[in-house]
Amino acid sequence: MDLDKYKKAWENQPEETNKVSKIDIYKMAHSKSSSIVKWIFIIGILELIFWGGLNLIFVGSSYSQVYEELHLNALVKISIYLHYFVITLFLVLFYKNYKSISISDNTKKLINKILDTRKTVKYYVYFNLFYMVLANIVVMCFIFYDLDGLIQYYNNHGIVSSDINKNQLIVSLIIAMTVTLSFMFLILWLFYKIIYGRLLKKLYKNYKELIKLEEVN
Template sequence: MDLDKYKKAWDNQPEETNKVSKVDIYKMAHSKSSSIVKWIFIIGILELAFWAGINIFFVGESYTEVYKQLHLNSIVKISVYIHYFVIAIFLYFFYQNYKSISVSDSTKTLIHKILKTRKTVKYYVYFNLAYMVLANVFVMCLIFSDLDLLIEYYHNQGISTPDNKDQLLTSLIIAMVVLLSFMVLILWLFYKVIYGILLRKLNSNYKELAKLEELN
């Protein structure tokens, strides 16, 4: 039974029973909120492990060779480490949010913690999307700043390039914008589905607790 149905049943009960049912409603909201925050933490860990695994086992070695030849290996590594470090900080916040939810919390306190968790998740999503765009644009700008080195790399790989550098640069920029837009869209849809579901449930709990608080 969800909180709305539970609350309707509670409203139709005698006044002396309401006091007991009100506690039950709070316990249900508390349990669901704690479970949601726990899942946010778990999914964050799985996401970090997934991207780290993709980077190490699938694209890491091939891309490292490319960046070495373009003299960008150190910069790219630093960028990746910074990304992982900030994600680890967010995971710490997710864990702290989960651990901070206590059975002794008042309704106001639990509402505050729900709002805090919701805000942390939104910042996490915004950071990942912004970092993907900024980091890739930064690396591409460095690559485009030395087209001669890039052309040499292409020729070494047996890839033909336009004789006109402006034409090459335009083609690369268009390709970068299309690819980056696709990557951001995929990541945004992932966050929209996974974290969106959890945030909607958390927000539903927040509304129920807010109604409960108004009745005090």
């Protein structure tokens, strides 16, 4: 039975049966909340695997060759490993949230754990969006710093002529980076909005039901 229907049936019951029904509603909200947080943890793991696979595909690509010739491989690797490290920390927090919700033995504790989980997921989303933009801007700044090296790379691969205007190249790179980052940001934001947003909405619904249940007590 759906939690809303269960709650409506409970409110229409005789007073002497309310205590038993409150426990049933708490158990249902507890079970659903635990399941939602478990899925947040699983999706986080799948996302980490996705980023890892993407970086494996990236190795050996033309972008990787540019970074190698501009001596930026170390910077890019540090950026990637730092991203993995922070995502792993968030996964640990997701798992802790799941375990803590699983063993919560009263309504107030469950309410607090749900709030903690929502905050953790929001921070995770904000970090990924911010880090993606920041890491790419930092790498691009280093590329601008060695613009002659980039032009030499382009010349060696027949991408541009040797007499290219540096200002035009900078403007072209900025436009390309802005368009690419905007597209990536939008795709990532939509992913988080659809996947994590939907889970957080369900979690918040359980939170509101538990608040009402607590107020009745």
